[in-house]
Each structure stands twice: as structure tokens, then as C-alpha cells.
Amino acid sequence: MLDSKRLAYFISACEKGSLTGGASASHVTQPVLTYHIAELEKAVGERLLYRRPDGVEPTDAGIVLLAHAKRVMEAMRATELAMRERRSQPTGVITIGLLASIASAVAPRIARECKERFPGIQLRLSEGTSLFLRKGIDDGQLDLAVNLRERGAASSQSILFEDLYVFARPNLIDLRKPTIALADVLQHKLLLPPRGHVVRELVEEAAATLRLTIRLEAEVEGLPTLKSLIRDALAPGILGYGSIKADFDDGRFQGAKIVKPGIQRELVLDEAVNARFPKVSIELRGIITRTVREFSQ
Secondary structure, eight states: OOOOHHHHHHHHHHHHHHHHHHHHTTOOHHHHHHHHHHHHHHHHHOEEEETTTTTEEOHHHHHHHHHHHHHHHHHHHHHHHHHHHHHHHHOOOEEEEEHHHHHHHHHHHHOOOOOOOOTTTTEEEEEOOOHHHHHHTTTSSOSSEEEOTTTTOOSSEEEEEEEEEEESSSTTTTSSSSEHHHHHHSSSSSEEETTSEEEEHHHHHHHHHHHOOOOOOEEOOSSSHHHHHHTSOOOOOEGGGGGGGGHHHHEEEEEEEEETTOOOOEEEEEESSSSOOHHHHHHHHHHHHHHHHTTTT
């Protein structure tokens, strides 16, 4: 009869080159190992080992069986590991908040990788403004959130620093070069978020260093509305590159990185104080960080 225990004894004897060595590696006595190999030979109907004064070696039949036995044992080990991992898999709901400006681009990959790694976890994705995400983390409604770092905030895991660009409908303003000085940007009326928004604060701070004034065409809360106004050529707007990358790549908008001075917004990963799934959160932090960095390149 073929069974895994006898196959394991046979493999040990072959690898050690002796019945004594095989028995020791298998943590059994030599008579026990010899008995099971003999039963294995009866089951296959062929001699499997040559017994020599200095040890043993497989016969031609033994060589064939050894190759198959190793594959069988490896498959069994893989099966046992898979079942142990399944038993240890967490189940439940984990909620991730994403900035609306990047959500549609990064959510599919995050969801796909989470499903592959944690099939028992139901992922709930929520997009919104930075204020909405901060409140969600503080209230415990979100487990993780990709957000913008507020001025002076010291907590959170930094993901990346993203350059701010000025974007406009083609030919609305001169954006033929890859960069544009902030002083030249501020010659135009702009579409910007309202006061209190991180991007607005960054632009105002940079303008103040040059002692220049920002002129507003309109204050706009929400990326879809801002993009529609840029598309209708109302005025240029200032955004992080990742927020409008697809429109830039497709030629719907022109854009240039702001320099002199350069302005960057920092994307961070916030986590609820009482993480419900510590193991899942650790791996998801890595998945989210990689995804956002690759998207913004």
C-alpha cells in the first residue's frame, strides 16, 4: 500500500544513503523503517533499494518512485500550508478612504490585491475630501485613509511628495514648456479650492514668499467640478499631478510643473487608533503605498 509515511521513509533512506541514516532522520528505529520500505516494495511489486555493505541506493524502479514521491510530498506540504493559512485568514469588513482626486485610479488595484491576499475580507472603499477622510479616521468609520498632510501635522505615514502643476485647456495659456514659474502662473486668474484646503494653503504660502497676490476666478470644492471648469476653459487650475494625469496624458489638458518655488503636497496614510485587523492593515499599508506611488509617477 502506498501512503505518505512510507514514501517519506523511502525518501529519507535514499537521501541519507543508508537505512540507519534514514531511520535517524525520520525519528524511527531501523527495523521500523526497514519494515515499511519492505511493505512499499510489496505494494509496487518491485525491488526499490540495493542493499550494500556501505549503505543503500535506489534501483531503477526506486529512482522512478523517488522522483514521484518527492513531488507527492511537496504537494502535501503545500496543501497543508494552504489549509493552515486558510484557517488563519481573517474575515470581516475593512474600510479604506481615498482622496477623491486619486480614488478612481488606485481603487481597482487595491481591491484586486486585497481580494487575492485576504479572500475572507470584504473591502469597503470610500472616497472624499481630506476633511471627510480625517473625520472618518477620527470617528473610527475608516480603518485606513490616503489623505493630504495638514500643515503642522506630525502623525501619519508619509507616502510621497507630489509636485503641484498648473493645468488648463490647450491654448488657453502658454504651457508649452514642462515647467512654469509661480510668478507667471499668478498672472492669471485661477480655479482653486476654498481656504482651509491643503493645496490652497500651499499655493498661498508660496505666493506670500514672493509677495505676490493670488487672483481667483472661482473657488471650487470637488475635483469633478474643477475639471469640468478647466475643460470649459473658464480658467487654469492648480492640482497635484496624479489628480489629473489621465487628462494630461490624453491631451485634454495641458500642464506644467510649478517652479520658482516648486510646490509639493504630501500624501499620507492614516490609520485608525484601534486597528481591527492588525495583520491585514500592515499588508494593506504596503499595497496602498506601492499603488499610490506608481500611479503618481
